[in-house]
Amino acid sequence: MRNQLATRRLRLRYSDRTVVDGLDLALPGGAITAVVGPNACGKSTLLRGLARLLDPTAGSVTLDGADLHRMPARALAKRLGLLPQQPVTPEAITVEGLVRLGRHPHQRLLSPWSAADQQAVERALHRTGTTELRDQPVDRLSGGQRQRAWIALTLAQDTELLLLDEPTTFLDLRHQLDVLDLVADLHRELGRTVVMVLHDLGQAARYADHLVVLHQGRLAAAGPPGEVLDAELVERVFEVPCQVVPDPETGTPLVIPRARRIS
Amino acid sequence: MNRRTVLCCLAAAVLLPALTATALSLGQVAMSPATALRALFGFGQGGDVLVVREFRAPRVLAALIAGGALAVSGRLLQRLFRNPLASPDVIGVTGGASFGAVLLLALGASQLMIPLAALGGGLVAAGLLGGFAWRSRAAVGRLVLVGLAVQAGLAAAVNLMIVRFPAELASSALQWTTGSLYGRTWTEVRAGGTAVAVLLVAALLLDRRAAVLDLGDESAGGLGLRPDRARLQILLLAIALASLAAALSGPVGFVALAVPHLVRLLAGPPTPGTLLLTALTGALLLLGADVLVLHLLPLRGLPVGAATATLGAPWLLFLLTRHDRSAP
CATH class of the missing domain: 3.40.50.300 (P-loop containing nucleotide triphosphate hydrolases)
Known part of the structure; x- marks a missing residue:
């Protein structure tokens, strides 16, 4: 296993x-x-x-x-992905902006944002039901929505x-x-x-x-x-x-x- | 990059050559901005070319480079420390640069050595900061407190030296410690410009790491970033930029503190685009301040640092009242 x-x-x-x-x-x-x-x-x-x-x-x-x-x-x-107990939400970041950061381990210093990266983000948004919230600032979401956005970040990490x-x-x-x-x-x-x-x-x-x-x-x-x-x-x-x-x-x-x- | 960032960058890209041309055209030998710009690239009458290239251009370019470097340094530090008041003046780098320069003046070294001494002093201050604060795994608040102590100690040492100096040395030291662009040379501008350009590219490359660090150490660690190492990289970058700026212009205050706030107000939260905008705005602001003290104010010969501080103080108060109003 x-x-x-x-x-x-x-x-x-x-x-x-x-x-x-x-x-x-x-x-x-x-x-x-x-x-x-x-x-x-x-x-x-x-x-x-x-x-x-x-x-x-x-x-x-x-x-x-x-x-x-x-x-x-x-x-x-x-x-291995981690969702901490009290993650820090950067000021004014959007849901999609947050989820995109989940791709960090897959990116190199000079590599541009790839189609695979975008697909992983779309899947994570879809899976957590946050696709409609993608352009909303995370710090304005309700507690439940915010937690789903954070889970989406760890999912985008794949x-x-x-x-x-x-x-x-x-x-x-x-x-x-x-x-x-x-x-x-x-x-x-x-x-x-x-x-x-x-x-x-x-x-x-x-x-x-x-x-x-x-x-x-x-x-x-x-x-x-x-x-x-x-x-x-x-x-x-x-x-x-x-x-x-x-x-x-x-x-x-x-x-x-x-x-x-x-x- | 959002639309506001693009618009602001475009505006800055138009303003920058316009202001540069104006700055090059002002002075005892009057000419139009267009003539000045042509002369900068070696076209036009020999006299104009000589005045623009040999006397005016180094000072103007030094202002642009130092302004950009200071503003980016301030933005890196404010983001790193999650503290809107962080800037190279606060964490001791500027004090170190003053100390290095004044110490060399005291030892009777030539003027040419002073930029190098400032650079060295800034790095030494950073080393002190690291030595005291890094051992404790760099709790961010502690780093700022240690920085304040380093800055206060170095400023005291500078004052002590100035008080002990003979009068004419004291006045040139005082001029330097207020921040002045007087007497810059092409050698300094070339070296400083190259170094700042390289560091700006590095800052753009590290921006992704800075964004991951914004998520807090635990999330950043979970995403495969080593927070301590990334913080150290960004901190060194900010220190190097501020020291280079100090080497070119002396310890000019408030640019590093004020420009990141202005950019945030204009273009929103940090992205690679706003990093570029920060550099452009810093360059514009310092050159603008220098034009002000050199040509527009009745009181001639005022160091540019005095102007930025005079403009910066009310700006800081404005930010504070704005902050109070937006707070619940």
């Missing part, structure tokens, strides 16, 4: 603290993986490490067996692997589902491998094939949501007493926190 990301005894730290410590992970290629865990458990840091934005202080990250940190930056950017850091944060329920359905389509129709950080356990269980649960920088559980997500795990990792019931729509696990008893 291609597009397999794996970590071996990975340690990631910022100057003052270790965030991820001794992590052994294998993320299946051709699948949707959701990374969940309580705040400050290292989810986003792990994603930064997987995208090589952060160098490990120990251990390694591999993509199909090759050390990620020895690949040329541009070569990696043709295989990578088989997509890393999405909390793509549904700050969106209302309708737009959360739009984004997750889009991700599901990218996986089902285009065969993209997706790794995304999510907060909502029910959504993670519904949309992901593979669940990675982090707790204090270490792996708490990993596997298909139906096998790993149970009340004992949620109570241990999130410190929330709960029951886990089958989702009435999909049969995937749904976490129902216990009501607070006021004595």
Whole structure:
């Protein structure tokens, strides 16, 4: 299977603290993986490490067996795209202008804009339903439209692997589902491998094939949501007493926190 | 390139030769702008050719080159730091150029060495900036703060030297540190012009990287750009342009700060097209200011830097009030 990301005894730290410590992970290629865990458990840091934005202080990250940190930056950017949690929207840039920047890894210093570049941009706009918005300034869009424009940028990059850091944060329920359905389509129709950080356990269980649960920088559980997500795990990792019931729509696990008893 | 950018570029392309011809025609030996332009290329009466080519052209061309270089330097820095007040004057490059030039004056070196000293001083200031700020992986705010400190320290050193100088040296040093185009030679103009042209091409080539950097370090990294390296490239380019400009014209203030704002107002957000427009506008502005101090103002012999600063201060205030009004 291609597009397999794996970590071996990975340690990631910022100057003052270790965030991820001794992590052994294998993320299946051709699948949707959701990374969940309580705040400050290292989810986003792990994603930064997987995208090589952060160098490990120990251990390694591999993509199909090759050390990620020895690949040329541009070569990696043709295989792996990243949507950060809070990307910076340049002032007054249009949707199409933004999406065009996704072609950066495919362009050389002197190469002109090619027909292939334009096609990739058109596909990305079409796929995310932003074709009609192409001439609008991104900073005037609604939250949901803006997130779709950013996803279009990562799609224009034309990578088989997509890393999405909390793509549904700050969106209302309708737009959360739009984004997750889009991700599901990218996986089902285009065969993209997706790794995304999510907060909502029910959504993670519904949309992901593979669940990675982090707790204090270490792996708490990993596997298909139906096998790993149970009340004992949620109570241990999130410190929330709960029951886990089958989702009435999909049969995937749904976490129902216990009501607070006021004595 | 959008339509407004094209229109503005066309307007600048018409204004530039017109203003150049006017600047070449003004002076004690009066002639028409058309005669002056012909004389620049060696046609016409021998006297006119001599006056235009030997006395006027180096100064006019130096103004165009320095103006363009300063404006582009300011635009690169403002975009890099995401700070509308960033400019070579703020991050210490201009102070370094003054320091180098005045130090050489103090050591009694010949006038010919001064542009080189300015260039060297600017690069040394940039080195100081890098040494203090780069180690911390260049948090952008920190770079600006360190730049301010470098600039303040160098300006203090320059003032100290001027105060200690004998009177006639002090006045020529003061003239230089205000920014003046007096006494430029063809050698300086040729060397400076070639270097600035090369750097402008480099700036155009790096523009794509600057656009990717605008997305923030994480997105830029995800797109295969190494943000630190790209920032360093752009920073070096901006420093080299500002140092070259300082070598030609002394530390002229406000052009680097004001022109990028003017271009944004006229043509919108940054594109390769507006980069070109920035260079043209900077060239026009500095030459215009020089014509003003040389021929139009009653107070003759005013250094051009005094004029740009006098024009620049109200412009800055205008920008601030405009900013206040547009803020919610």
